[in-house]
Amino acid sequence: MHSSPRSRRIDEHTIRSLPKAEVHVHLEGTFSLLDILTLAKDNGVRLPGPAATLFDITTHDAFTAPAVTSGGGAGAGAAGLSGFLRFLDWQCGLVRTPAQAARVAYAFAARQSASGVRYSDVIVNPTHWNAWHGRELALMDALASGFDEAEQDGLCAVSIAYSLLRSQSAADAEAVVTDLITRRPHRVVALSVDGDEKVTGRTGEKFRAAFARAAQGGLHRTVHAGESSGPEGVWDAVELLQAERIDHGVRAVEDPALLDRLVGGGISLGVCPRSNVTLGISPSWHEHPLRRLHEAGVLVTLNTDDPAPLGTTLEADWAVAAEQFGFDHADLVGFAARSIDASFADPDTKASLHTELASVAASAVDATTTA
Structure with missing residues (x-):
């Protein structure tokens, strides 16, 4: 990795080839504008505003009420997080049939x-998909059928991390895990939890039993933590929820002992710099802790x-x-390799991907030396 904080921009085509x-x-x-417009037409639902500004959710009065029922990831800025989460509820509410859910899944695989x-x-959080309340595993089945078709057509292989909402009760969480372990829905390989840590406070103890049951039942565990909370959220995820992977986790950089724990345990951070900057978790790309986490030896992936x-x-x-952190092509090959290692893919899939990556990386080196 370069010592300079900035480097020459690497072409997106080169990155896609990895x-x-x-x-x-x-x-x-991941719903595209076309996805949303098609679903709205299918269901006879009026858009909340002009199609051209549909993703500018801060302009939609329908999505600016303060109460939030669901939790996801990033949004249209820190001030618009509440509206963004309501927008997700509206958007996912357009998916009402198994065929529509399968189409959304197929489109995701194509995008990837x-x-x-x-x-x-x-990550799929069924609390957003209000047409499927009480039929959450049916939603998983419908999505899996879309992912099956996509993989048969040569597109990206996809597994599902079923996500709890941070404000759900312990009893609800344990019921979800019981259903997942008993019925083993196709392509569901992990239990997750997401939502705004700042709103709910520490929830590790509440979900401890559910995640322990998930681990005993053979499900992987990934936890949103260390985004709007400090390092304590990551500690809870690791120590209480047996997290194998942390989604975000950028606040871990504030605690050297926690960094040692992550490195020693081989626990990866699924970092999303643009999301963090957009939400105000980090003031800018330049000030984002990605480079420091990487240099500390943490298994960091870019998402x-x-x-x-x-x-x-x-x-x-x-x-x-x-460009911002001075990563060269070899560094990006390393990020690609770590993304494979951090995934919940089966061993054969990981081995195949590593072989393919090594071949592409070697070809790039040969092209550079002969240029």
Whole structure:
């Protein structure tokens, strides 16, 4: 890695060519404008505002009320987080049939493939999908059918991290885990929890039993923490929830002992710089702790969180990160390798992706030396 804090921008095409995984992305944050318009027409639902400004949710009176019922990832700025979460509820509420859910899943896999993503652990929080309340596992089945079709067509392989909402009760969480372990829905490989830490406070103890049951039942564990909370949220995720992966976790940089714990335990951070800057978690890209976390030896991956409303793609965010933090092509190959390691893909898939990545990296080196 360069010592300079800034470097030459690496072309997005070069980044797309790197086989990689994405491990911190919310399905709710990947609906394209076309997806939303099609679903609204299918269901005869009027848009909350002009189509051209649909993602500028801070302009929509319908989404600016202070109460929030669901939790996701990034939004249209810190002041617009409440409205953003309400927008997700409205948007996901347009998905009302298994065919519509499968179409959304297929579109996600296609989007990922266009960014050079070969495997994704996508986070799905059913509390947003209000047409499926009480039928959450049916939603998982419908999404899985879309992912199945996509993979059969040669698109990105996708597994699901079923996410609890931080404000749910302990009893609700344990009931969810019981259903997941008993019924084993296809493609659901992990239990997650998300939502605004600042609003709910520390919830590790509340969900401790549910995550312990998930671990005993063979589910992976990934936890949103260290975003709007400090290092204590990450400590709770690791010590109380047996988290194998932390979504965000950027506030861990404030606690050297926590960094040692993450490094020693091989616990990865699914970092999303653009989301953090947009929400005001970090004042700017330049001040984001990504470089410090990386230099501390933490297994850091680069992700998008909610790319559609943020107006970004994975390759665009990797290109900005390379420019801002002085990462060269070899560094990005390293990020791609770590994304595969941090994923919940099966061992054979990981081995195949590493082989493909090594071949692409070697070809890039050969092209450079012969140029």
